[in-house]
Amino acid sequence: MRSRELVICGLNAVRSRFETASSTVKRLFFTLPIAPEIGDLCRWMAKERLVYRCVEPEELERISGSIHHGGVVVVVQPPEIRSPRLDEVRQWASSGLPLLILDRVSNVHNLGAIIRTAAFFGVTKLIIPDHPQAALPTEATYRVAEGGLDHVEVFCVDHLPGFLRAIRPYYFIVGAATRGGSPTKGRNQERPYAIVLGNEELGLDRDVMSACHELTTIPGSGFVESLNVSVTAAILLWELIRSPERPDTPRFPNGPISAR
Template identity: 30%
Template structure:
């Protein structure tokens, strides 16, 4: 295992980690590999609900310089929570629900900073997609100042499914986007709510924008037309706090 990037490589080390209940962020498996041992390990990983990515041989070589045998696993410092159980527990509590959905945030420092702000503003859980986002790694722990251990993180197959589930549970969804004339300060944020923050480059994806209940923007008074996503997230969350106090 490499402490630097939290990787485990090779069939037996990954198998041993799985049997020892190590938390996995994701596992990369070589495309087209023909191995009964790998096939068996894939079945065990799927039973454990571990995210599996099929990638070219070159990708594995970039992840580690060791003899990876066609498989590299990235471990996570924390376990992940079921969205359904977290939502159910939150609805049973006396507080107004507040969830945060991250649509393909890829920078680990942004991810960590967002987790820190989410914990400080009383977010009930952060929802991420299994594939495409920033890894839950040691760098995330450092940037979050330990907040990652205090706030539930839910991994879902698709962000859209999470939105449908939240809406069906009576929780409104608001996307942070510049593609609207409605500013966040004009919206009612005191109701059960989930805020969707988009990726650093593309923002909230078009398919997600079509599903949310509302869209909201932040006023930009300078010449730069966008904010860092972690900064924007902080502005949204603290407007929720302001309205609810």
């Protein structure tokens, strides 16, 4: 589940990577119009003796594999996606950390939007299953997440229903159902929440549903069957978690901080 290199596109995502994990940076490429906006990044690359280069838009499209590169890309060492240990999960729960769990969400853009939402609400642990239908983070995911993947750690489990049953003593598990669930009942004060979102077309697997403590359905007009899964994530995180606002911190007050 690990590739040798990953390409991150777009100014927000690129800056986020320099700010949070500069030790993973390998190469930086950009077009002439955006050069004045990344002088600090170029100075840091020069200081670290890493490759950075101004290129034509066509070459940047080739490097990034996308026309949606935003004028700047950074090539980085990708994170390893591993399985969480049960003792880790217990520690997360005792610290009050919520979990966001995806049951075979298959679209990499939806995955990116969900991760962006999770980062916005301060949810830093995301669980996905090792399943052919489940999307893994790609360059498109990083682009859509707008830097969110530098704040959200992604884990992968072999058997999602079994994982949910194992964490039931520590988390109150709420599954998002297209129909048949109850409206959210507010916050559970005894245990942190684990929110489970299903596949875009198929919803939650039956075994996954049976492992949840509660199923919830967001009421709507009925004009369309359901919300996009990333919108569902935003509503449920707002309703059930609403992490406290974090104080603003300046980005690159003296240039990016090196972790090398």
